[in-house]
Amino acid sequence: MEQIRTIDSTDLQILQILQEKARIPNAEVARQVGMAPSAVLERIRKLEERGIIEGYEVRLNPGHFGQSLAAFVFVDVDRAGNGSVAGELAAIAGVQEVHQIAGEDGYLVKVRASDPETLGRLLRENFTLIKGVRATRTQIVLSTFKETRRIDLDVAASG
Known part of the structure; x- marks a missing residue:
């Protein structure tokens, strides 16, 4: 603040x-x-x-690039594992966001893919091969009502 x-x-x-x-x-x-x-x-x-x-x-329409499927992946990491998990997750093509989170999982990752098969392959061939990743749980987005990086400046100014 x-x-x-x-x-x-x-x-x-x-x-x-x-x-x-x-x-x-x-x-x-x-x-x-x-x-x-x-x-x-x-x-x-x-x-x-x-x-x-x-x-x-520039905000691009992901559907025009064959990436209309959005998913959020909870990544369970070995707490004693190496510290490079976040960087390795961020380097995967299709990964848009990597957040370290509190709770059972270590990271929440936003991914874009063309279809469920491509998403599955991405998880199997990339996520699970990272040293320190124990498991993943994936939530596929059915529809999006709001997606932005804008900061509410009215709230920020009054806080």
């Missing part, structure tokens, strides 16, 4: 605009916040330097 205190209301406005449409022209951001384009550009540069803005990416 320490980080949010160093961001003023103008920075929050800029971040909100960029989260909605990262490709928005700088001049339009400046118009919306009532500042000169050069001042907005400098603020954005500083937000990037401080690591508040980590990058910009």
Whole structure:
């Protein structure tokens, strides 16, 4: 929470605009916040330097690339095993997210695949061969109602 205190209301406005449409022209951001384009550009540069803005990416429709199947894989790891499990999981093609979690399992991994057979092969040929992985449990997504990396800046500002 320490980080949010160093961001003023103008920075929050800029971040909100960029989260909605990262490709928005700088001049339009400046118009919306009532500042000169050069001042907005400098603020954005500083937000990037401080690591508040980590990058910009395009959201692609996975169905157009034959990856419409989404699944969440709980990975049970040997607690005494090597520490490279997370890195090895992250390196697998089709893996979108790797989270270390509390509870019985060590990691929760989000995977994209073309179909259940491909997912099964991915688990057998990649996940289970990683030293330290004891077992996996997989939940296949039937439909997605919300998927985002956006941060709720209203909540962050009031906290």
